[in-house]
Structure formats: C-alpha cells, structure tokens
Amino acid sequence: MRITSAVFDPALLDLPWTTPLEEWPEDRLVLLPRGISRHVVRFVRLNSTVYAVKETGERVAQKEYDLLRALERIGAPSVEAIAIVADRVDAVGEPLDPVLVTRHLQFSLPYRALFSHTLRPDTMNRLLDALAALLVRLHLGGFFWGDVSLSNTLFRRDAGAFAAYLVDAETGALRERLSTGQRGEDVELARVNIFGEMLDLQAAELLHETIDPETVADDVVRRYESLWHEVTYEQEVGGREVRHHVEKRIRRLNELGFDVEELQLSVQDDGQRYLIRPKVVDAGHHTRRLLRLTGLDAEENQARKLLNDLDTYRAESELDDEQQAAHRWLTEVFEPVVRAVPAHLRGKLEPTELFVQVLEHRWLLSERAGRDIGLAPAVQSYLADILTKRPDEQAILGYAVGPPTEDIPVIREDTVLS
Structure with missing residues (x-):
C-alpha cells in the first residue's frame, strides 16, 4: 500500500484498506447525506475529523x-485533499x-439534503x-470545471443565503487564464446538467x-453572465467624474464580496474620457476583513452582517481605533x-451563523415591539x-454511526429563520 499526502493523519493507517470500500463495516462509517456520485463514497471519522473516501x-x-x-x-472554495x-x-x-481522501466540509450539505418536500422557488x-x-x-482563478452541477457542489448556510464549494474536480483543469470559449463551455455544461437535475427533482x-x-437551467446562465459582467466590464467615464465612478465601482465590487487588486485608467483620444479596467481578485472581501480584525472565519454574507454589527458597536462606543x-x-x-x-x-448551528440569526431575531422582535429590545432578551428568546425547535444538525450530519445514508432525515428549509 502506498499513501501520498501533504497533511497526513496517522489515524488513516487504521482503516481497513484491504477491504473494498463498499464492504467497509458500519462501525467504521459515519452518517452524512451524500450527493449523486458515479463512484463509491464513504465517510469516516478519525478522532475529531470527518473524511470522505472515494x-x-x-x-x-x-x-x-x-x-x-x-x-x-489560490484560495478557491473547494474541499481539501x-x-x-x-x-x-x-x-x-x-x-x-x-x-482519494478529502476532509469533509463541516456543516455542508448536498443540495438534495436541504429539502424535505418541495423545492421552493426562493430556495x-x-x-x-x-x-x-x-x-x-473559479473562472477568475483560471479553473475550468468540466462538470458543473448542483450534485458536484456542497452548500453551507451563509446568513440567509448559501455559500457553494466545489466537491468534485476530476474533470477540471487549472490554467493561467480561461478563454471566453472555455468559460462558455463550462456555463453550457452547467445549463445542461442542472436541467437534468431539475427534471429528476420534478x-x-x-x-x-x-x-x-428549462427556465431554471437558463437562469443559471443569466446569473453567471450578470455577475461576470459586473466584476470584469470596462467602464468609460468623463474626466470630471473619474474619482466618483472609481469609488462607486470599487464599493459595488466590495458589496458583491470581491476585492480589487489593481485599477487601470486609460485616457481616451480626446483626453477628457477615461476607461476604467478593474482587476478583480478572488471573493472574500468581508471574510478577510473580519478575519483580520477578530480572528473569526466566516462565510462572506455572515462576515458582512457581523462587520455591520461591529461597526455599529464601534460607533455607539465612540471608539476611534478599529482594532x-x-x-x-x-x-x-x-x-x-x-x-x-x-x-x-x-x-445545531455553527457559531457565526448562530450569531447572525440572533441578530435577525433581535431585529424582528424589535420591529414588533416598536423599540430595540436589546441583545440579551433576543438571545434568550431565540434559544x-x-x-x-431546529433539527439537530449534528445528528443529521452524522458524527455517529447509524442507518444507511439514504435513510437520513433531511433538513426542512422552513425551519431556518429567514
């Protein structure tokens, strides 16, 4: 037996490698909902870490x-090999x-496990x-996926939205930069695959x-093209408006979660018009700021809401020093x-998502009361x-042995505070 690993866990040696994966004994496995896969996949827990074995x-x-x-x-959102x-x-x-052994992404779920009955339009x-x-x-980082689908993606809750992670990269390729044709091929694959997944759900x-x-499949293309345009388009502005438009463009990109690594301004022929070319780097603007200030590692939307609360606290406390x-x-x-x-x-919930939901609960209670009820009463009411009343995600996410994965109860979306 030969093991290749850059972050080797000695506990891997204790697994029954001389047994075909589909015959591994149940006492070695943990319960996790899994997506559709052409390969045999099992989940194991070694010490406090859960691994996916494919x-x-x-x-x-x-x-x-x-x-x-x-x-x-390169900091792309994917599972860890x-x-x-x-x-x-x-x-x-x-x-x-x-x-192939990967580290399971904690508190993540395949899309099918998010719903108990009907897939709602807003979800x-x-x-x-x-x-x-x-x-x-992924495309900004030069990665061609080659098999874009919901089934090859894991989702984590992110302050009322979802954050997506690549979970299957076997058809991919990493290049310095993707051509328009390569991006277009990936987007078309997404359209076709998601159309098939929607038919299965139907x-x-x-x-x-x-x-x-079919509308859902086409909508994926529209959403991708809209976001790609927003983070990459060149903008022509008049000479006196440059500063305002530059600041506005950077602010808009930051709101979408993207940082601007550099900005190119090209003077046009008449010397009065400028062409703005932002070089957008990987998403995570709010995530990185929160991590730098507090050490908390959160999803982008979670980080945005936590930072808003931090900024409010700073203003109320009249503290000039951000740190x-x-x-x-x-x-x-x-x-x-x-x-x-x-x-x-x-x-039931990871700490950052819990805090975000407490903030939302506080706002709802304050709206009903017509005044700010305060954080402590909101916490007690939320708990x-x-x-x-939420399902126990730790049980559902399977950090214990139990029946086959297919029999795991799924998480009802209507239990999530929205």
Whole structure:
C-alpha cells in the first residue's frame, strides 16, 4: 500500500484498506447525506475529523488530488485533499482501486439534503446564486470545471443565503487564464446538467409546481453572465467624474464580496474620457476583513452582517481605533452570545451563523415591539423559541454511526429563520 499526502493523519493507517470500500463495516462509517456520485463514497471519522473516501482510478485520483491542492493554494472554495491511497490489495492479494481522501466540509450539505418536500422557488434562487458565484470565482482563478452541477457542489448556510464549494474536480483543469470559449463551455455544461437535475427533482415531486426546469437551467446562465459582467466590464467615464465612478465601482465590487487588486485608467483620444479596467481578485472581501480584525472565519454574507454589527458597536462606543473596537466587540458581544447556548444545543448551528440569526431575531422582535429590545432578551428568546425547535444538525450530519445514508432525515428549509 502506498499513501501520498501533504497533511497526513496517522489515524488513516487504521482503516481497513484491504477491504473494498463498499464492504467497509458500519462501525467504521459515519452518517452524512451524500450527493449523486458515479463512484463509491464513504465517510469516516478519525478522532475529531470527518473524511470522505472515494474509490476511483489512480490517474483520476492523482489528477483530482493535484487540482484540489492547487485550488487550496489560490484560495478557491473547494474541499481539501488529504491523501491518495494506492497499491491496495485484498486479503488474497487481488488488486483494489485506489482511493482519494478529502476532509469533509463541516456543516455542508448536498443540495438534495436541504429539502424535505418541495423545492421552493426562493430556495432555488439562493442555490443558483451560490453556484453562479462559485463558477465566477473559479473562472477568475483560471479553473475550468468540466462538470458543473448542483450534485458536484456542497452548500453551507451563509446568513440567509448559501455559500457553494466545489466537491468534485476530476474533470477540471487549472490554467493561467480561461478563454471566453472555455468559460462558455463550462456555463453550457452547467445549463445542461442542472436541467437534468431539475427534471429528476420534478419526477420525484420535489420541485415546486411554479418552477420550470428549462427556465431554471437558463437562469443559471443569466446569473453567471450578470455577475461576470459586473466584476470584469470596462467602464468609460468623463474626466470630471473619474474619482466618483472609481469609488462607486470599487464599493459595488466590495458589496458583491470581491476585492480589487489593481485599477487601470486609460485616457481616451480626446483626453477628457477615461476607461476604467478593474482587476478583480478572488471573493472574500468581508471574510478577510473580519478575519483580520477578530480572528473569526466566516462565510462572506455572515462576515458582512457581523462587520455591520461591529461597526455599529464601534460607533455607539465612540471608539476611534478599529482594532480595539473589534477586540471589545468580540469579547463583550460575540463570545457571550455563543457561550449562552447550552451544550446540548451547540451542534445545531455553527457559531457565526448562530450569531447572525440572533441578530435577525433581535431585529424582528424589535420591529414588533416598536423599540430595540436589546441583545440579551433576543438571545434568550431565540434559544427558547427558535433554536430548540431546529433539527439537530449534528445528528443529521452524522458524527455517529447509524442507518444507511439514504435513510437520513433531511433538513426542512422552513425551519431556518429567514
């Protein structure tokens, strides 16, 4: 047996590598909802970490491992490659397929596991927005996916929206820059694949009657093209308006979650008009600012809402120093909210999403009361009236052995505070 790994976990040696993956004993497995896959996939927990183990060909495993490692280096949203286990043989010396081991993305779900009955239009819209944003981010980094679909994506809640992560890279290719034709091919693959996935949901009576599969597939293309245009188009402005338009353009890109690495201004022939060419880098503007100020690692929409609360706290406290305000907000506001959650409820939501939902709950209660009710009463109300009634995601996400994955109850979308 040969193991290739840059971040090797010695506990991997304890797994039954001489047994075909589909025959691994249940006491080695954990319950996690999984998407549709052409390969055998199993989830295992080693110490406190959950891994996905996928059986595939050696060349495919090596290619996907290399691509995932490369995506990690450029900060692209994808699962983390851990190891390749090759040269496996069974108890009688017969060869077994190699496996690719990735780290499971905590609190993430395949799209089918998000719904219990009918896929609602607003939820569909949020999924498509997340997928379009993921594809734009990958294309900005020079990554051609080659098999864009909802099934090859994992989703995490992100303050009322979703954040999307690539989970299958075996058909991909990383280049310095993608051509228009390469991007177009990826987008067309997304349209075709998602059309098929919508038809599957429709056949299973999981698609709302107002949702048309073909319209959804075309909508993916529209959302992608709209976002790509927003982050890449060249803008022509008059000479006196340059400063205002530059600031407005950067602010708009920041609101979408993208940073501007550099800006090119080209003077046109008459010397009075300028062409603005922003060089947009990977998304995560708010995520990076929050991490720098507080050390909290959050999704982009979560980070935006947390930063808004931090900025409000700073203004109310009349603190000029941003770093000092961030430290006090973290210790006096964020951490007390997280600590207020009883131990038996902490598996329901990750801390940043919990805090965001508490803020939203506070706003709703304050609207009803006609005044700000304060954070502490909002926390107690949220814990008693909302969090206790949520399904236990830790049980659903399977950090314990149980029945086959297909029998796992799915998370009802209507239980999410919106």
